[in-house]
Amino acid sequence: MTRLTRADLDSLPAYVPGRSLADLTRELGIAEAIKLASNEVPYGPLPGVVEAVTEAMTQSHRYPDMGVLALRDALAARFGVSADRIVTGCGSVALAEILVKATCLPGDEMVYSWRSFEAYPIISAGVGATSVRVPNTAAHGHDLPAMADAITDRTRLVVVCNPNNPTGTAVRKAELDRFLADVPSDVLVVLDEAYRELVTDPDVPDAIDTYAGRPNVVVLRTMSKAWGLAGLRMGYLVAQPEVAAAIRKVLTPFSTSLVAQAAALAALQQEDEVKRRCALVVTERARVTEALRKLNVEVPESQANFVWLPLGDKSAPFGAACEGRGVIVRPFQPDGVRVTIGTPEENDAFLAAAEFALDQLG
Numbered sequence: 036m037t038r039l040t041r042a043d044l045d046s047l048p049a050y051v052p053g054r055s056l057a058d059l060t061r062e063l064g065i066a067e068a069i070k071l072a073s074n075e076v077p078y079g080p081l082p083g084v085v086e087a088v089t090e091a092m093t094q095s096h097r098y099p100d101m102g103v104l105a106l107r108d109a110l111a112a113r114f115g116v117s118a119d120r121i122v123t124g125c126g127s128v129a130l131a132e133i134l135v136k137a138t139c140l141p142g143d144e145m146v147y148s149w150r151s152f153e154a155y156p157i158i159s160a161g162v163g164a165t166s167v168r169v170p171n172t173a174a175h176g177h178d179l180p181a182m183a184d185a186i187t188d189r190t191r192l193v194v195v196c197n198p199n200n201p202t203g204t205a206v207r208k209a210e211l212d213r214f215l216a217d218v219p220s221d222v223l224v225v226l227d228e229a230y231r232e233l234v235t236d237p238d239v240p241d242a243i244d245t246y247a248g249r250p251n252v253v254v255l256r257t258m259s260k261a262w263g264l265a266g267l268r269m270g271y272l273v274a275q276p277e278v279a280a281a282i283r284k285v286l287t288p289f290s291t292s293l294v295a296q297a298a299a300l301a302a303l304q305q306e307d308e309v310k311r312r313c314a315l316v317v318t319e320r321a322r323v324t325e326a327l328r329k330l331n332v333e334v335p336e337s338q339a340n341f342v343w344l345p346l347g348d349k350s351a352p353f354g355a356a357c358e359g360r361g362v363i364v365r366p367f368q369p370d371g372v373r374v375t376i377g378t379p380e381e382n383d384a385f386l387a388a389a390e391f392a393l394d395q396l397g
């Protein structure tokens with residue numbers, strides 16, 4: 036057969052979304068399955084968001100503001116940076132992709148920790164960049180000295196995922212300071228802070244406050260998690276003005292939709308409610324961690340809205356056993372299982388399923 040697409044894409048793993056809730060509910064014939072597989076915060080849209088989206092829909096025959104001016108101004112005011120340093124996109128994963136596009140030519144290297152966010156290998160391969168994966172430490176975190184050592188003349192981009200998806204571990208200020216001092220000035224460092232709002236360890240720095248002044252640092256954030264906009268796709272980054280301007284050149288035009296802009300503006304009015312919800316998640320994170328440890332699972336301290344169970348090659352069977360009990364989790368065979376923190380009731384259902392699964396697997 037005539038080949039129409041790139042041969043190197045054949046070996047690329049596809050992004051695996053969490054299993055569909057409706058699908059499992061139907062299969063098990065139960066009232067409703069529980070999904071703890073996509074790191075969503077479970078408390079619904081923030082107050083005012085549905086109204087703002089409904090209002091914006093009346094203009095849905097018009098293109099959105101391509102410059103995203105009102106939202107960039109609101110984010111700039113919130114973070115105390117100028118609006119020319121902010122770029123928004125269709126989720127932060129799209130911005131991560133754009134960052135690779137803006138920095139790497141085929142054969143250039145992108146360094147990241149592994150295991151980390153499963154989109155990184157996919158987006159680096161998308162432009163033909165070479166992924167350089169640095170294994171996580173025995174404690175499931177980034178090995179920053181090894182990542183600095185992995186930088187070569189071909190390296191254009193280094194990603195630090197803080198806290199790390201899927202292990203929940205976070206790097207602290209002293210080690211990040213040292214790392215940033217070691218990275219050559221012509222290599223862009225992306226600090227991916229998708230879960231920043233859930234961080235409670237005071238030694239884990241807020242990268243916008245701490246590092247956004249550095250010329251070669253870009254801070255990536257999302258409104259999918261704590262801000263409840265996963266379905267509307269809204270991410271943003273903070274970079275130096277020249278870097279932001281270059282990124283805008285390769286951005287898909289109009290990719291921050293009208294409704295995403297309206298929803299994000301409404302959500303930003305609700306910071307107190309976001310903090311309240313994050314506090315609930317953090318309390319549950321501690322409870323779930325402790326309960327799993329009582330079941331003899333080694334759970335690294337999480338700074339995000341999920342926990343990591345390093346179950347090795349038992350990960351897939353554990354996931355299947357939980358699904359059989361109506362709880363969808365996210366196995367990454369053969370390393371571990373990531374479980375999103377849900378409502379207290381959802382977490383109780385997961386803990387019961389986990390006890391059953393661990394018992395069954397021996």
Ligand SMILES: Cc1ncc(COP(=O)(O)O)c(C=O)c1O
Pocket residue numbers: 073074125126127128129152196199200227229256257258259265268269270
């Ligand atoms: C570390 C990390 N970065 C980025 C994203 C992308 O989020 P979104 O595209 O929904 O903004 C995720 C989502 O799971 C993530 O875990």
